[in-house]
Amino acid sequence: MENLIALLVAAPLLGAAVLLCGGRRLDRAGHWVGTLLAAASFVIGVVLFLDMLGKGAEDRALHQKLFSWIPVEGFQADVAFQLDQLSMTFVLLITGVGTLIHIYSIGYMAHDERRRRFFGYLNLFLAAMLILVIADNYLLLYVGWEGVGLASYLLIGFWQHKPSAATAAKKAFLVNRVGDMGLSIAIMLMFTTFGTFAFGPVLGATGQTSEGKLTAIGLMLLLAACGKSAQVPLQSWLGDAMEGPTPVSALIHAATMVTAGVYLIVRSGAIFNAAPDAQLAVVVVGAVTLLFGAIVGCAKDDIKKALAGSTMSQIGYMILAAGLGPIGYVFAIMHLVTHGFFKAGLFLGAGSVMHGMNDEVDMRKFGGLRTYMPVTFITFGLGYLAIIGFPGLSGFFSKDKIIEAAFAKGGAEGWILGSVALLGAAITAFYMTRVMLLTFFGEKRWQPDAQGNEPHPHESPKSMTIPMIILAFGSVFAGGLFSIGDRFLNWLEPVTGHSHGHAPVSAATVTAATMVVLVIGVAIAWAMYGRKPVPVVAPRGSLLTRAARRDLLQDDFNHVVLVRGGEHLTRSLVYVDHTLVDGVVNGTAASMGGLSGRLRKLQNGYARSYAVSMFGGTAVVIAATLLMRAV
């Protein structure tokens, strides 16, 4: 069984190689190759999963060493994979949702002449993401981490002819570099602290290590997670990343890659458990981002950017849960999986709407689409109910658990975190209802565009609707399947550990409170967008609305603080370089040149002066030799 693990990665990697190197010959069949190899990886994942289910909880983890990567004295790095319950969960999510989105893309990208390349990048992404989650050491994880960053960059900028897409790709790459630096520094710290990168020895040795070092490693890991998972303060790239094709937004920027930060923190749980300060930083980041993303999501009229804000907010929930320690690890992952279903479904629905509306993204120009796109409406609606936490659907179970866990943290911290999580649930209900109402209800508000083409909303082809339907099933049933009988808890507990904490209020109270804020959120949205007609041009709005439309001034902040500051720093460095460094260098060169010119004059062409030089030289040599003996 171990030997199958490498095949998980090999299949999409082969696909990427074939599709990207194969050339135009593969244009007609390329998307099928990519989809089949993604599906093959999923099938292997399922086989491994069934095998794992058949074993006892303690011997489920599989290990496969492919080869010694960097075998140097005192520095051993292997290409080795480890498949335990945590990795298995991710493998199924990545390959499952990945395969569905491959299928969806066949229809969505049908008219794009670079479709083969698109599928090549998607396969490359799958391979990198799988390496990330099944690596058995941090160094190989870093390979996957950079690999998904590359795939993300390539896919955000896939429509590189649009300057906005090219800029967005660059922005995502740059912001991610900051996080990647965090991860690389964390890995270096690990090496100096533990002398190895492998999960087992590193995480097993946290007991014998000083808390200061662990805190430093933990904070660097958190920085990495912030970059990849778009958490405050490295959140600014995710909204712009929506410039990529919608399947990319669904797969990479909603369901899988952006959750890599959560994986990293949960995987490194032992480090955070032993470093309470780092853990506190994690919950702060999670709580702040949770509200940040939700507020941004309320103000956006671009359907994909509204969903992006929501993604940020939901990942904030996961990071919050992961920061709670053993109380929250399992629920972070559970929310991650259910979120993977419903958010991917919502994005695919958004893509389906855009597909029918000439790629329009402004929700103020939608309206009343439920009759034109019934399948999209129903699947999107189920995803909507799941994300706001409608009782019985996936989001209800997973989000509720996180809110409970936040309260269970105990003390003032627990109350603050629990309240923030509850507030976030209310805002979630508000902005998702707003999206739903603006898109599918009310009057139709679309108009002919500048060229006079009026959109003709229509249902999308089967290749697009079927993945949406399957994901809708996941949105509805996954939460119940996981939670009833604590199946998911029992599955993951051997890896992540679990504790119940000290809940100050009963679970039923929390659930009731969640229901109340849910209703309030939906009601406000209905009052604002359901009862009265929606203006096609957005009203000026309050100060907060305007700030939220500008992503709560994140870019302005970055520009003033980082860009301007960076420019000043660069300019002063350039000045120093030009005057001081160049001065020394050029001065040396000039003085050498001058010396050369002067020495050259000694070579005057007269044999007599050459002879004098020889004579003098001999005299000096003899004198020096005698002098050496004398002293």
Next chain:
Amino acid sequence: MSATAVHSLWTMAGGVTSAAPAEKFKAPVIEYAQLTPVLIVIGVAVVGVLVEAFVPRRARYYTQVFLTVVALAAAFAAVIGLAAGGYGTTKAHIAAMGAIAIDGPTLFLQGTILLTSLVAVFTFAERRLDPAAHGNHVDSFAAQAASVPGSDSEKAAVRAGFTTTEVFPLVLFSVAGMLVFPAANDLLTLFVALEVFSLPLYLLCAVARRKRLMSQEAAVKYFLLGAFSSAFLLFGIALLYGYAGSVSYATIANVVDGSVTRIDPALADTMGNDALLLIGGAMILTGLLFKVGAVPFHMWTPDVYQGAPTPVTGFMAAATKVAAFGALLRLLYVVLPGLAWDWRPVMWAVAIVTMLGGAIVAITQTDIKRLLAYSSIAHAGFILAGVIATTPDGISSVLFYLGAYSFVTVGAFAVVTLVRDAGGEATHLSKWAGLGRRSPLVAAVFAVFLLAFAGIPLTSGFSGKFAVFKAAADGGAGGLVVVGVISSAIAAFFYIRVIVLMFFSEPKADGPTVAVPSPLTMTTIGVGVAVTLVLGLAPQYFLDLASQAGVFVR
């Protein structure tokens, strides 16, 4: 460690030790078989003189080229045969009544000299670069060396299609001298060998076809200064004889060590006088430093390199340096190791001024041949750093460096012969601007040689420089290595400047053309590039070879 013990690191007892004064006359024993490389070359050189006298003028060129190539190849084969027979290692000994040492360094250097000369002779024989004069192919040499430049007799000689085929026997005589020079095991043989290889070189410098006045000026300067340095050498020999009562290396070394104290009654006043030893040793060193072109005995180098016909320059720059450094090594390691504390500081100073002086003055040169001359001075400094190491590694690294350097030099000068305009070779650097645009291959080859001179990795220059600097650092001459690296950085400037000039400047409208050479010059350049790259990419075999060969017989 005593002087004798240090000495034993790189020398071993030979078969024949110092010639004790014979009680009665004995017939000299000459091991002819072991001298075959020298004998072949000198024999064919004599035949070459006869060819000039008896073979019809039209057939002389082909006859001479054939004889020269065969002689050099056969001599090289003989060297290989001797090395295979163990004369470089286990059977190393002193031959010819103590006059010649047959050992590893001798064979290694003789092999290097012969191969370099063989490759260089191809450029002597090149006849396709200049346009034919009056229907006759012409080479780089004057039609009739004795005719006054620009005179009617010269014009008549050109019209008649004369060529100076004497250059081939002259080269062979010179090579014969060079073969003996590093093998010489007594001071008189050393001096005779020096004159045997120098005199033909003076002549060869004077016979350029183009720019004959400059060529003759160079020859006269070379001769005058060479004679001056020979005088120093000879005087030094006399003083050392006065000190040791013998010209044999082994005897002098023993007297220096103090292991021989017997005083020759005829020299009772001078023997054992350290002043004689120090002054004599310094003067002999001076003579050898002149030949390797070390500062301040270098001043002939730029003028002679520039004035001599370029094929001669290439030959001289490569082969002379090998021979002279071989003799210098033997002198310092076999004769004067007991004086190491005296000569090392002086040699330090010479090496430093040589490295820096060569590199710095080269910066402002505008003529490619002069540039390469100063480059050769700087390289002499680098090699001196290896010589000063006074360790077994020092010997082997110098041997390797000489092998690597000589092929780069011959190749580089061969490329210089190709770049021509109406006045012959276009050696002014401004004319090389944009060469890479018009003749990318030739420019690329020259760039390879320049990078090797600069010591860039993957070329033989790097392997060699690394070897000598490492030996010097291990031998306690770390300061020299620092100066060496600084000089290399300065030197890199002017090498790279030529590359920049060739590839990144606009070609001039009236720029030179690159002549298409015959397979002869192509072979020279091809071998040069091949050796440069092989020694750069896979130097280990040759480093091992040099290391095996790095033991002097005593």
